[in-house]
Amino acid sequence: MGRKNKAQEEMVGFGLIIALVAIILLVFLWFSFSNSKKETVQSYEAESFVQAALQYSSECQDSRGNFMDVEDLISACYKKIKCSDEKDTCQVLNSSLATILKDSWKVEKNSPIKGYEMNISVNGEGVFYAKEGNSTAESKGAIQALPTGKSAEIVFNAYY
Amino acid sequence: MVKKSKRSQMKIQQTAFMLIAVTLLFVLAGVFFLGFKLSGLKKQALSLEENNALLLVSKLANSPEFSCENAFGTKRTNCVDEDKVMALKNNEGYAGFWGKSNIEIRKIGSSEKECTIANYPDCDVIKIADGKQGGAYVGNFVALCRKANVNGYIEDKCEVAKLLVSYGVQNG
Numbered sequence: 001m002g003r004k005n006k007a008q009e010e011m012v013g014f015g016l017i018i019a020l021v022a023i024i025l026l027v028f029l030w031f032s033f034s035n036s037k038k039e040t041v042q043s044y045e046a047e048s049f050v051q052a053a054l055q056y057s058s059e060c061q062d063s064r065g066n067f068m069d070v071e072d073l074i075s076a077c078y079k080k081i082k083c084s085d086e087k088d089t090c091q092v093l094n095s096s097l098a099t100i101l102k103d104s105w106k107v108e109k110n111s112p113i114k115g116y117e118m119n120i121s122v123n124g125e126g127v128f129y130a131k132e133g134n135s136t137a138e139s140k141g142a143i144q145a146l147p148t149g150k151s152a153e154i155v156f157n158a159y160y
Numbered sequence: 161m162v163k164k165s166k167r168s169q170m171k172i173q174q175t176a177f178m179l180i181a182v183t184l185l186f187v188l189a190g191v192f193f194l195g196f197k198l199s200g201l202k203k204q205a206l207s208l209e210e211n212n213a214l215l216l217v218s219k220l221a222n223s224p225e226f227s228c229e230n231a232f233g234t235k236r237t238n239c240v241d242e243d244k245v246m247a248l249k250n251n252e253g254y255a256g257f258w259g260k261s262n263i264e265i266r267k268i269g270s271s272e273k274e275c276t277i278a279n280y281p282d283c284d285v286i287k288i289a290d291g292k293q294g295g296a297y298v299g300n301f302v303a304l305c306r307k308a309n310v311n312g313y314i315e316d317k318c319e320v321a322k323l324l325v326s327y328g329v330q331n332g
Contacts, residue, residue: 021186024189025189042214055303057316
């Protein structure tokens with residue numbers, strides 16, 4: 001009877017060692033897989049996109065004949081200043097930014113980008129807003145303040 | 161006496177077998193762990209190359225060879241001087257300067273028309289460095305600015321483009 005008990009104890013000990021090794025392996029595997037997840041959009045991409053978009057030369061010319069960039073257009077739209085050919089600066093801003101967004105962030109069925117959202121406001125007043133696709137839980141964004149004298153802010157989010 | 165000795169021998173044998181089994185278990189676990197780690201080495205190497213490409217792409221736009229400096233009014237960030245880049249593309253002194261990576265600039269929403277001295281600026285892709293690495297690319301958005309002739313006047317014209325740097329597989 002005593003011999004049988006001892007054998008049983010040894011079996012339990014061996015089982016415990018196997019269980020311990022299995023748990024260690026599982027923890028190791030879990031860490032290996034959880035670290036390997038790669039992000040589709042990096043924060044620097046969202047930041048560089050906002051900076052590059054602000055410098056885009058639109059078709060709207062100012063009174064001196066210079067092509068206004070998006071940064072100038074935001075200010076002009078807020079102040080209700082028109083282009084030299086009487087075009088509405090807000091309309092030019094809308095069409096320019098919509099094209100840039102559409103061409104830069106392709107939101108398609110099998111695309112890694114699920115959607116984007118951009119909001120531009122001056123003194124709390126909305127100047128431009130665009131949203132495409134879905135707002136998922138994972139996103140990368142950029143906030144840029146403009147040195148226009150007014151409190152202008154651009155908020156951009158790319159969802160993936 | 162003989163009976164006791166036999167019993168002890170059995171005990172020693174039992175312990176020896178147990179030790180062998182436990183050692184084998186740990187060796188197997190070790191082999192599995194090493195195999196897993198070694199299979200990840202290639203992945204790690206690729207990840208390192210990707211990080212290098214990321215570092216390069218984030219610095220490149222503001223490097224003296226690419227940046228607009230004060231050519232378009234005030235100093236701009238993430239601004240690439242297109243005229244400068246076209247001159248750089250044909251400068252043999254810069255061959256291999258950025259290592260094995262391919263470096264190119266693509267205007268967004270445009271075609272695949274490659275820029276040469278003959279068709280510039282009516283083109284969309286500027287291939288600056290043609291290194292040996294192909295495969296995957298990392299990119300950064302930049303403002304691509306140039307001096308344009310509009311009705312006889314020189315105007316600043318900036319477009320949104322993507323600066324791309326390759327990493328990974330070597331093409332021969």
